[in-house]
Each structure stands twice: as C-alpha cells, then as structure tokens.
Amino acid sequence: MIKAMDKKLWEKNIPHWWPERFHYGKDSIVSHLYHHAWRTPDKPALIFYGRIISYRELNNLIWKAAGGLQKMGVKKGDRIYIALQNCPQFIIAYYAGMALGAIVITGSPLYKSGEMNYVLNDCQPKVVIIEDDLFPIFQSIREQVSSVEQVVVTALGEYLPEQPDLPVSFAAGSKDLDYPDTVSWQSLVDSDPIEDIADLDIKKDIALLQYTSGTTGNPKGAMLTHFNILANAMNSGYGRPSTPDDIHLAVLPLFHVNGSNNTLNAPIQCGATIVLLVRFDLETMYEAIEKYKCTVWIGITTMNIAFISHPKFKDYDLSTLRFIGTGGMPLPQTLFNQYLELFGVELQDGFGMSETMAYNICNSSGYSRVGSIGIPCPLVDIRIVSLTDENKEAAIGEDGELWVRGPSVAVGYWNNPEASAETFLASEDSEFKWLKTGDIVRMDEDGFLWLCGRTKEMIKASGFSVFPAEVEEYLYHHPAISECCVIGVPHEYKGEEIKAFIVLKPEYEGKVTAEEIVNWAKQEMSAYKYPRIIEFRQNLPKSPAGKIMRKILKEE
Numbered sequence: 001m002i003k004a005m006d007k008k009l010w011e012k013n014i015p016h017w018w019p020e021r022f023h024y025g026k027d028s029i030v031s032h033l034y035h036h037a038w039r040t041p042d043k044p045a046l047i048f049y050g051r052i053i054s055y056r057e058l059n060n061l062i063w064k065a066a067g068g069l070q071k072m073g074v075k076k077g078d079r080i081y082i083a084l085q086n087c088p089q090f091i092i093a094y095y096a097g098m099a100l101g102a103i104v105i106t107g108s109p110l111y112k113s114g115e116m117n118y119v120l121n122d123c124q125p126k127v128v129i130i131e132d133d134l135f136p137i138f139q140s141i142r143e144q145v146s147s148v149e150q151v152v153v154t155a156l157g158e159y160l161p162e163q164p165d166l167p168v169s170f171a172a173g174s175k176d177l178d179y180p181d182t183v184s185w186q187s188l189v190d191s192d193p194i195e196d197i198a199d200l201d202i203k204k205d206i207a208l209l210q211y212t213s214g215t216t217g218n219p220k221g222a223m224l225t226h227f228n229i230l231a232n233a234m235n236s237g238y239g240r241p242s243t244p245d246d247i248h249l250a251v252l253p254l255f256h257v258n259g260s261n262n263t264l265n266a267p268i269q270c271g272a273t274i275v276l277l278v279r280f281d282l283e284t285m286y287e288a289i290e291k292y293k294c295t296v297w298i299g300i301t302t303m304n305i306a307f308i309s310h311p312k313f314k315d316y317d318l319s320t321l322r323f324i325g326t327g328g329m330p331l332p333q334t335l336f337n338q339y340l341e342l343f344g345v346e347l348q349d350g351f352g353m354s355e356t357m358a359y360n361i362c363n364s365s366g367y368s369r370v371g372s373i374g375i376p377c378p379l380v381d382i383r384i385v386s387l388t389d390e391n392k393e394a395a396i397g398e399d400g401e402l403w404v405r406g407p408s409v410a411v412g413y414w415n416n417p418e419a420s421a422e423t424f425l426a427s428e429d430s431e432f433k434w435l436k437t438g439d440i441v442r443m444d445e446d447g448f449l450w451l452c453g454r455t456k457e458m459i460k461a462s463g464f465s466v467f468p469a470e471v472e473e474y475l476y477h478h479p480a481i482s483e484c485c486v487i488g489v490p491h492e493y494k495g496e497e498i499k500a501f502i503v504l505k506p507e508y509e510g511k512v513t514a515e516e517i518v519n520w521a522k523q524e525m526s527a528y529k530y531p532r533i534i535e536f537r538q539n540l541p542k543s544p545a546g547k548i549m550r551k552i553l554k555e556e
Contacts, residue, residue: 013375013447015364018238022378024407028202028226029233029265030099034059036271040244045268047275047292048088050165055271058092061189065096068191072150072183074126076101076198079147079209081125083107083116083134085170086254086278088159089185091264093129093152094254098207098226101198105209105221106255109134110526114474117141119211119219120148122415131156132173135182154185156278166287170278202226203431209414210257212354212465219470221414222355231407232357233265235377239362240325240348242296244271247320249288249297251280258327258463261358262298282306286316293320300328300463301335302493304347308338321345327352327359328463328495330451336370350374351451354465355423355435357408361449372448373441380406383434384443394442399452402441409435457550459488459496464528466498468550471531474524475500478517480508485540485548486531499533501540501553 027035036045037059046053053061074080080097082104084090090106097104105123107116109131116137120128124147130138132155142148157172207229209221236242240262248267252259267274275292277284280303288294299307304326307313324339324347331349339347345365351373352359361382363374376382384400386392394400403425409432412420425434440452459466468486475484483503488496500521504512514534521530541549 013367015239015367017241018378022234024227024231024234026202027230028098028197028200028207029230029269030062030095030197032230032269032271033062033095034197036268040271043271044273046088046091047273048159049168049277050161050163051088051159053088053159058088060193061088061092062095062099063193064189064191065092066099066194068188069096069100069102069127070194071191072127074100074102076205077103078127079103079105079123079125081105081107081120081123081128081130081148082255083109083111083128083130083138084154084255085109085131085156086250086259086276087131087154087156088276089129089154090254091276092189094260094264099194099197101200101205103206103209105211106260107211108255108526109253110528111137112524112526113137113140114477114524115219115526117144119221120145122219123209123211123221126150127152129154129185132179133171135179139179151179151182152185152188153179153182158185165291166277167281167284169281169284200226202230206411208357210354210357210410218473220416220419222410223412223414224357224410228357228408228410229261229265230269231379232261232360233269235360235379235408236262236266236358237270239350239359239364239377240266240296240298240323241365242266242270242272242323246270246272246295246323247292248272248274249285249294250274250276251285251297251303252299253279257352257354257356257358258298258300262325267296282310283312286310286312286318289318289321290316295320296323296325297321298325298327301326301331302328302462302495304335304339305493308342318343323365324348325350328460331370333370351439351449353435353437355410355437356404356406357410360404360406360408369444369446369448372444372450374449375447376404377406380404380408381430381432382449384441384449385436387440396443396445399440399442402437402439402449403434404437405430405432405434407432409433459486459498461488461491461496461498461528462494464526466529471498471500471525471529475502475517475521475531477524478520480504480512480517483540483548485550485553487550487554489533497533498529498531499535500531501535501537503537503540 037055041056045055045058129152155173207226208224211219250263350359350362383403384394471486482505491497541552
C-alpha cells in the first residue's frame with residue numbers, strides 16, 4: 001500500500017491565503033478566457049510592443065482561428081503542431097486547438113531538422129503552424145512527415161503596431177508571406193468562427209503533448225489533460241498570489257511549461273493582463289516594466305542574475321514589481337538577499353517538470369526557505385522513496401527519490417506504454433497517478449524539500465533539461481566519432497555546461513579539431529543542448545559488461 005506523506009508535517013508552513021477547500025470546476029482554461037471576454041471585454045488581455053488586444057478581440061481571434069482549423073478538417077483528438085516564439089499567434093493557435101478539443105504540441109523553435117523530424121513523426125499532426133524563419137527546417141523534412149495536411153506560416157511581426165513603443169530586437173518578417181503549399185496566418189483568422197467550444201471531459205481529454213527528453217535519447221510527449229492545465233494554472237495563482245489587476249511580463253518561452261503555465265495560463269485564468277515579449281531582452285524588459293507598470297515577472301535563475309547585473313538596470317523605474325519568481329536551478333542566498341534589498345520582495349523558487357505542467361512544489365512569500373524547493377502545492381501528495389527499497393519511505397533528513405501525485409500530473413507518455421508504465425504508477429486511494437520524478441530529495445524537520453541530485457542523468461543547462469543520451473545520439477551522426485559520453489560540468493552562470501568526451505575513429509585522429517566538432521553540433525542541436533567543451537580520449541572507462549561508465553568521467 002503506497003501512502004502519501006502526512007501533511008501535518010508542513011501545515012504550519014502553508015500560506016495563510018491558501019483556501020482550505022479547492023474546487024477546480026468543470027470548465028477548461030479556454031472556457032475561462034471566454035467568460036472573461038464577456039465580463040471584461042475591453043480589458044487588455046495582451047500587450048505586444050504597443051499592440052493592445054482586449055479579451056473580446058483575443059476571444060474572437062481564437063474562435064475564428066478554431067473555425068479555420070475546423071475548415072481544414074481538424075476535429076477532436078487531432079494533433080496541431082505549433083512552432084512559434086512568443087507572439088500573439090502562439091496564444092491564439094494554442095487556445096484555438098484546445099477549443100476544438102484537438103491536441104496541441106508546442107514544439108521548440110530551437111529544434112533543428114533531426115529533432116523536429118522525430119517529434120512530428122511521433123505525434124503525427126494534421127496541421128503545422130510555424131514561423132517563417134523556421135519554415136526552411138520544416139520544408140527540408142516535409143516529405144518524411146506523411147500526416148501533415150496543412151501548413152500555416154506566419155511572421156513574428158504580424159501583430160506589431162506601425163510604431164512599436166518598445167525596442168524590436170527580432171526580425172519581424174513580412175506580412176505578405178508566400179511559401180509553397182502553405183496557408184497564410186491571416187487567411188486562418190479570417191475564417192468563420194466556431195459555434196461553440198467542443199464538448200470536453202476535462203479530466204480525460206488530452207489538451208497538450210509536452211515533449212521532454214528521455215534517458216533513452218528520444219523525446220517523450222507527456223500527455224496533459226485540460227484538467228492538468230487548469231489545475232496548475234489555479235495552483236500557480238495560489239502559490240504565487242495573482243489578481244485580475246496584475247500585469248504580467250511574459251519573457252519565458254511559451255513552448256515550455258514554465259512559460260505556458262506561469263506566464264500565460266495562470267494570468268489568463270484569473271483575467272489579468274500579459275505584456276508579451278518575443279524573447280528575453282533586458283533593455284526591452286526594463287522599458288516594458290516601466291511603461292506598463294508590470295507587477296509580476298517570472299524567470300529562471302540565470303535570467304534573474306542577468307536582470308540585476310545589467311549596467312542599465314538602475315536607469316529604469318522598476319518599483320511596480322510586487323512579485324518575482326524563479327526556478328530551473330537552486331536559488332542562491334546572495335541572489336535572494338539582493339532582490340529583497342532592491343525590491344523589498346522575496347524571490348520565490350519552485351520545482352516542477354514537463355510531466356507536472358510546471359511547478360507543483362513551491363516557496364511562497366513569508367513562508368520560504370532559501371535553497372529548498374519548498375513544500376507541496378495544494379492537493380499535491382508526495383512520497384520520498386528509499387533509494388534501496390521502493391516500498392519504504394526515506395526518513396526525515398535521508399535522501400530518497402521524489403514521487404508526486406496530484407491534479408497536474410500527466411496521465412502518461414504518448415505512444416510510449418513502456419515508459420508510461422515505468423514512470424506513472426496507479427494509486428489505490430486516488431484518481432491521480434504517482435509520478436516517479438527521478439529526482440533525489442531530502443525533507444527537513446519542518447517539511448521543506450531540498451534537491452540533492454538526480455537518479456536520471458539529466459543536465460540542467462540555463463534552466464533547460466538536457467539528457468546526455470539524446471546529445472550522444474546526435475553526436476554519433478558525425479562520421480569521425482567512434483565513441484562519446486556526455487556529462488554536465490559546473491558553470492557559474494548556466495548552472496551546468498555540456499561537455500563531451502570523444503573517441504575518434506582511427507582514420508580521423510589528428511584531422512578533426514574540438515572546434516570543428518562544436519561547430520558541427522551547433523548546426524544539429526538546439527543552442528542550449530550542444531556541447532561547448534570537447535575532450536578527446538583514446539578510450540572511455542567501461543564496466544565489465546562494456547557499458548561506458550559516465551559516473552567515473554563525472555567524478556573526474
């Protein structure tokens with residue numbers, strides 16, 4: 001019998017504003033947006049470099065985009081792949097797909113052809129919505145993805161005003177797009193709107209496939225229901241108190257659960273305003289906070305360090321910020337102290353995964369313990385499982401694997417029953433499954449959790465999860481590489497840096513440089529993923545069974 005930990009341990013540390021009872025309701029996140037469009041139609045939902053989109057207009061655009069997708073043949077259960085950076089089109093397409101009951105895949109705009117090809121063939125989307133800069137990558141693999149029937153191409157600048165009131169540090173592209181065998185974004189949103197939101201069972205119907213790398217080297221699509229998304233958006237609002245009057249600065253990438261949950265779904269759920277930036281750009285951020293009087297921004301620790309380190313930081317009035325969040329790597333005490341001194345607010349840390357639709361353990365203002373990942377969010381149960389016996393709990397202060405269970409935990413992995421069975425375990429006393437996180441934690445006497453390491457071999461680089469096996473798989477495509485092993489090495493700013501130990505094939509010894517390998521990898525993998533450090537070896541340490549001993553290289 002698996003039992004959740006006794007919550008009395010951390011009752012004294014539960015924030016006083018958390019309600020005693022939780023009722024998430026039966027409406028999807030799209031339904032919440034629809035209701036805000038009726039209650040506060042003229043309120044700004046999005047501000048994009050000066051272009052204001054009200055809740056009424058946003059809702060209308062979503063319903064029209066859904067109508068356009070419906071005309072393309074998209075129905076409940078079909079997949080829609082979105083490959084966009086932060087822009088209004090991302091948000092419109094994201095909610096339009098969900099309004100139809102389709103399954104949305106938010107593909108990383110950082111994907112190269114190999115990564116995109118794998119994910120597309122795994123999820124088999126009917127429609128791809130992609131920005132113009134990424135279209136050549138898709139076009140190079142188009143013939144290898146048979147499921148795609150329609151491709152919608154858009155440019156990041158389609159919703160830019162003629163005179164943007166913030167610096168535009170990205171290529172806006174052309175509004176007059178002409179690509180072979182594609183549909184323009186404008187024609188999509190010029191369609192007749194749908195008549196109503198699809199009939200959904202929010203606890204059973206899949207809304208999102210969030211791809212996350214696996215230890216086998218291939219990305220896995222975490223199946224997140226409409227209820228998972230709604231529950232974590234509401235939990236985010238409780239753990240990091242948000243009100244309809246807040247103005248959120250969205251700089252985290254929306255294709256990642258941290259961004260889509262904390263800077264999109266959470267503010268939309270409560271009817272707040274989002275100031276949307278295409279990407280993390282410090283001077284543009286400063287101007288946006290000052291101009292729009294932003295009250296909330298959530299980043300990762302590397303962003304938070306850069307935010308207060310820029311030479312122009314003190315040139316702007318940033319005093320309206322009342323909440324600042326962080327994550328992705330442990331929060332240093334010195335950084336916490338700096339934010340407390342500068343803004344009078346506690347920099348709040350948390351913990352989550354793609355499989356939990358972002359964070360489900362958090363620190364809250366006045367209840368935080370710097371360096372820990374916090375306490376479980378509302379309705380989240382945990383186990384800390386002995387590293388030697390899964391049927392036993394680790395003692396207080398003892399390392400163990402963290403298992404979590406709750407309303408935001410995914411129901412499994414798409415097209416991967418083996419990995420699902422290994423990672424998601426049914427509960428006898430709950431409708432929610434246990435998720436074996438693979439992270440090693442310990443709990444102190446007050447119930448706070450401290451991250452100690454990972455049972456999996458994941459590397460955390462700039463807040464992104466990188467699995468060595470996936471990087472190695474791509475490196476093995478290089479004709480000169482005989483053997484390789486990838487590890488994470490400490491990095492002051494990024495948390496960890498990617499290092500590859502490589503054994504060259506005899507005919508390439510002395511003919512290939514480390515710089516050439518790095519430049520090649522840069523073209524094959526996302527920017528956060530490719531190795532920056534190469535060390536050539538004559539051989540790699542191996543076990544008696546012939547397995548490369550990553551642990552020995554890591555210890556070195």
